[in-house]
Structure formats: C-alpha cells, structure tokens
Amino acid sequence: MTMLVTRGLTKTYAAGTGCLDISLEIKPGQIFGLLGPNGAGKSTFVKMAIGLLRPDAGSGTLLGKPIGHPESRRGLGYLPELFRFQDWLTGEEVLRYHAGLYGKTLGETRSPAMASRIRDVLAMTGLGKRGQDRVRQYSKGMQQRLGLACALLMNPELVILDEPSSALDPIGRYEVRQLLERLRAEGKTVFLNTHLLEDVEAVCDEVAFLHLGRLRAVGTMRELLHAG
Ligand code: ADP
Ligand code: ADP
Numbered sequence: 001m002t003m004l005v006t007r008g009l010t011k012t013y014a015a016g017t018g019c020l021d022i023s024l025e026i027k028p029g030q031i032f033g034l035l036g037p038n039g040a041g042k043s044t045f046v047k048m049a050i051g052l053l054r055p056d057a058g059s060g061t062l063l064g065k066p067i068g069h070p071e072s073r074r075g076l077g078y079l080p081e082l083f084r085f086q087d088w089l090t091g092e093e094v095l096r097y098h099a100g101l102y103g104k105t106l107g108e109t110r111s112p113a114m115a116s117r118i119r120d121v122l123a124m125t126g127l128g129k130r131g132q133d134r135v136r137q138y139s140k141g142m143q144q145r146l147g148l149a150c151a152l153l154m155n156p157e158l159v160i161l162d163e164p165s166s167a168l169d170p171i172g173r174y175e176v177r178q179l180l181e182r183l184r185a186e187g188k189t190v191f192l193n194t195h196l197l198e199d200v201e202a203v204c205d206e207v208a209f210l211h212l213g214r215l216r217a218v219g220t221m222r223e224l225l226h227a228g
Contacts, residue, residue, distance in 0.1 A: 001064045003028050003158045003189045009048045009058035019044045020213045022058070028157075031180055031190040033200035036210035042193040043081050045210070046162055050078055063158060077156035081163050081193070083147045087136035091127055091146050092118055094135060098150045121149040124182075126175055140167040148176070152183075159183060162193045177203045 004026040011018040019041040026032045034042050047053035049060060051068035065072035085094050095118045099109045108114060122131045125145040135143065144167040151159055161180075165173040173196070180190050180203050194200065200207045201221060209216040209224075217224055 001028065002026065002061070004049055004060065004062050004191065006045075006049055006060035006067075007058055009045065009060060010056050011044050011048055011053060012056055017041070018213050019048065019210075022210075022215055024208060024215075024218065026158075026189060026191055027206075028189050029184065029187055030205040031184050031192060031203050033192045033194055033204035033207040034210055035194055035197065035200050035207055037195055040195075040210040041213040042195075042210055043162055044213075046078075046160055046191070046193055050076060050160060075157035077151035077154060077159040079147045079151040079159075079161045079164050081166070083143075085135045085143065085146065087138075088134060090132050090134050091122060091138070091149070092131040094146060095121065095131075095149060095153055098153055102154050117153065117155075121152045124152065124179060125149040126172075141169070141172055144168060145172075148179070156188070158189045158191065160191045160193075163195070164192070165194075165196075165199075173199070 002025055004024070006022055006024050009022045010020055022045055034045065036042055044053065048055045049067060050062060060067045062072040063075045089097065096109045096114065099114055100106065104114070119131065122128050125148045127142060127145050127149060130138070130142065135146065138146065144164065148164055151161065165176045168176065177199060180192065183190055192199065192204065204221065206220055207224065208218040
C-alpha cells in the first residue's frame with residue numbers, strides 16, 4: 001500500500017502564498033524529505049495531507065483511505081511544527097494523555113504495557129532519564145523530543161514530522177537522523193519536512209524541493225544531483 005498519495009493539493013492564502021498543485025507519492029519503507037526554505041509551504045502541505053486543513057483543490061489517500069478519513073489516523077504519527085504541552089504534567093503523563101487521545105481507555109493508558117511503551121519512546125528520543133520531570137522544566141529541545149515521542153507512541157506505520165529538529169543543536173539533529181534510520185530499518189515510513197539540506201543528504205531516500213508553494217523537483221538525491 002502506498003503510504004500517501006496526493007493529487008494536485010492546493011491551498012492559496014490571501015497573499016497568494018500557500019501550496020500550489022502538489023502531487024506526490026510516498027512509498028512504504030522510505031524516508032521522504034520535503035525540503036524548502038521557511039515559508040515554502042511545507043507545513044501547509046502536510047496539514048492538508050493529513051486532513052487538518054481543507055484544500056482549495058486536489059485530493060489524495062493517506063494509508064489507503066481518502067484524506068480526512070478518521071481511520072487513516074490510526075496508523076499515523078504526526079509531529080506538528082508548533083506544539084504546546086500542558087507543562088505542569090510530567091513527560092510520562094503527557095504521553096499517557098496522548099494515548100488517551102488515540103482511543104486508549106483510562107485503564108489501558110495506565111497498563112504495564114503502556115508504561116513500558118512510554119519508557120521505550122522516551123529512551124528512543126533521548127529523554128530516558130527525564131520522564132518524571134515536569135515539562136516546564138524541559139528546554140525547547142527536550143520539548144521537541146517529547147513531541148517526537150508522542151508521534152511514535154502508538155507505533156505508527158507512517159510518521160510525518162514537521163521540522164523535528166528545529167529546536168535542537170547539531171548533536172540533537174544527528175540523533176534525530178539516527179532515529180529516522182532506525183524507524184526505516186523497522187520497516188516504517190517517514191515523511192520529513194525540513195529546511196536543512198544536511199538532513200536530506202544524510203538520510204532521505206527520496207526528496208522533493210518546494211519553493212514558493214510549488215514543487216521544483218522530485219527524485220532520489222542521486223537523480224537530483226546529476227540532473228545538471
Ligand atoms: P513552511 O512550512 O515551508 O515554512 P508554511 O506552510 O508554514 O511554510 O507557509 C507557507 C506560506 O503560507 C507562507 O508564506 C505563510 O506565511 C503562508 N501561510 C501559512 N499559513 C497561513 C495562514 N493560516 N494564513 C495566511 N497565510 C498563511
Ligand atoms: P499546531 O500547534 O501546529 O496547531 P497541534 O499541536 O494543535 O498543532 O496539533 C494539531 C493537530 O494534530 C491536532 O488535531 C492533534 O490532534 C493532531 N496531532 C498532534 N499530535 C499528533 C500525533 N502525534 N499524531 C497524529 N496527530 C497528532
């Protein structure tokens with residue numbers, strides 16, 4: 001099954017910005033990078049693709065279901081570009097709350113299995129020792145790591161990450177790239193919004209360049225570098 005297919009997704013804002021006629025196909029098992037400068041339209045595209053923002057035109061399928069279908073969310077993990085946690089909660093509590101949002105009952109969110117999964121995703125994102133601390137004691141980078149942990153919690157088939165390392169230093173960015181490679185090795189599919197060429201060079205199997213709301217090129221890094 002193709003993870004994500006979009007056909008002509010378009011959203012135009014008053015100023016003439018947004019996303020124009022975006023058609024992409026994300027195959028399973030790859031790390032796909034959507035690369036573009038700030039304001040290119042990456043977040044707008046992703047929000048349309050997962051049904052958070054209604055397109056002016058275009059359509060698509062997410063995890064085999066029409067975009068916006070509630071069931072397509074089941075296998076999806078999403079890290080928004082901007083997120084805010086209830087900062088009086090601990091990292092573990094945020095994750096438990098998140099599991100509740102994804103349909104787990106109160107009992108299930110408090111089960112030993114969930115506690116173990118929460119420990120796993122905290123460890124995967126480099127927060128292994130901080131799960132009992134309140135989010136208000138986290139740095140911006142740690143909050144971003146917690147967002148990543150939330151996106152991975154339900155063991156999604158497809159992970160869509162909107163600038164997952166924007167608040168991280170070079171070592172943190174390297175760790176995120178390693179995590180993406182680990183997800184790919186587990187057979188997951190990753191869609192990455194980034195403005196960092198180093199990210200797509202280091203880990204992306206396929207990349208699309210977005211500029212001023214339009215796709216400029218799509219292909220493997222090798223194809224794009226030799227395109228002349
Ligand atoms: P990126 O994620 O690549 O930084 P965005 O998708 O956030 O880009 O934004 C693309 C363009 O659309 C920008 O020019 C931005 O200012 C504009 N834009 C995004 N959201 C809105 C909105 N809700 N209303 C008006 N303009 C918007
Ligand atoms: P923003 O700050 O960019 O508006 P939010 O944090 O409000 O983003 O989240 C936007 C939407 O994304 C919400 O409807 C929320 O349920 C959904 N969402 C947040 N985290 C995830 C996740 N890990 N997986 C799937 N959907 C998520």
